Amino acid sequence: MIVIDTGNNIAALAAKMARPKVIAAYPITPQTKVVERIAEFVEKGELDTEYIHVESEHSAMTACIAASATGVRTFTATASHGLLLMHEMLHWAGLSRLPVVMVNVNRSIGPGWNIWSDLNDSLSQRDTGWIQFYASSNQEIFDNVIQAYKIAENEEIFLPAMVSYDGFILSHTSMPLDVPDQSKIDAFLPAFKPGWTLDVEHPITHGNIVSPKPYMDIRYSMEKAMKKAQKIIQEVGEEWGKKFGRPYGLVQEYRCDDADYVFVTMAALAAEAKVAVDNLRDKGEKAGLINLRTVRPFPYSQLKYDNMIVIDRDISPGLGGIIYHEMKKLNYTMYSFIAGIGGVDVSYKDIERMYQLAQDDKEGWYPLEVK
């Protein structure tokens, strides 16, 4: 069924259709409407779930971890400072190998107080052991949330997963999208089979003292699961394509085959870059685009073009664009642009301008300092 709705309402709808048994939420700014919408579903009796009001985002994540450890599917949503307050428990979910699924709305970090789009909130959580998906349309938000459950709960993975999308640009913007029937979602997403559970009939201690060698084994096991996730994400994305007509992989390639220069970006910026690629092609320029769908695991195997123009809506102060520097180990010519920080608008015209600047061997903070 085709619906028209905002990114937040679509994220809430996708969460509902995944049938989580526990949802924990702390509904205050920079929280979004996602959890309010879910509260409406629960109030109307449309969603059978334990909806827990907690006193902070740290507690929201802790409640999801504890619930997941009893063997049920869980969901929460957050943004910006809320995600940062979860930081300790994000590591905890990862190291516990509990497949909690969360939606994060990418919003700038204060001070100054600015809740426009900026990817620094989720990218600063990239070492916590969470699979990270990014969406560049409301359709991708829906599709990523459902697939995130299937991937996170895969018995070879068992890692938590985060689906991020841009504040305002997607979160508060209505777009048309296809929402499959509940029966088809149920057929795609089987019931959660946990890897381990807290069960009074079979008592265990979790989070006990672990000496150095077994601790390193736990970390190594997590790294192997992340590597395996590259394959599982592609398999699940192909299955989604067969069932619903929209195949997914680790990245989305657009007009790359004969491209002289390839944009590499993600989230809403990638949707804008797609327009820029079409315009540049109309002018006879051989432009292409790689839209990063996943940042963890990082899709190194898919980034195999010379002259990649990397646009970061994020910054690691003292280093540079986070995605650009993640890609630095690849042996290709690359150009780095920092753009759109704090929600500064980046239009297709700006992206076309970056294409020209890269051809002139220039890069930098667009438009503040390019040389």
Place this chain on the structure above:
Amino acid sequence: MKTAISLPTLGAMGKTGTWRVFRPIIDVEKCIKCWRCWIFCPDGVISRDDYPTIDLEYCKGCGICAHECPVDAIKMEREKK
């Protein structure tokens, strides 16, 4: 998949009784068998026999049993060196 899980086992952390500074001593004359000490013991070292008995190999001497006893039947005595 590897994570930090351990199964219950006696003395997983060694003989924790050696940590004890104060030893609980039960006066069976005063004991009314309310079993509050058994309920509150955080280490599960109190057994329900005729009267409460304490496994001193693992009792750390925290004194919670003495604190909770409603008839002061448990006193804490400093361990001799």
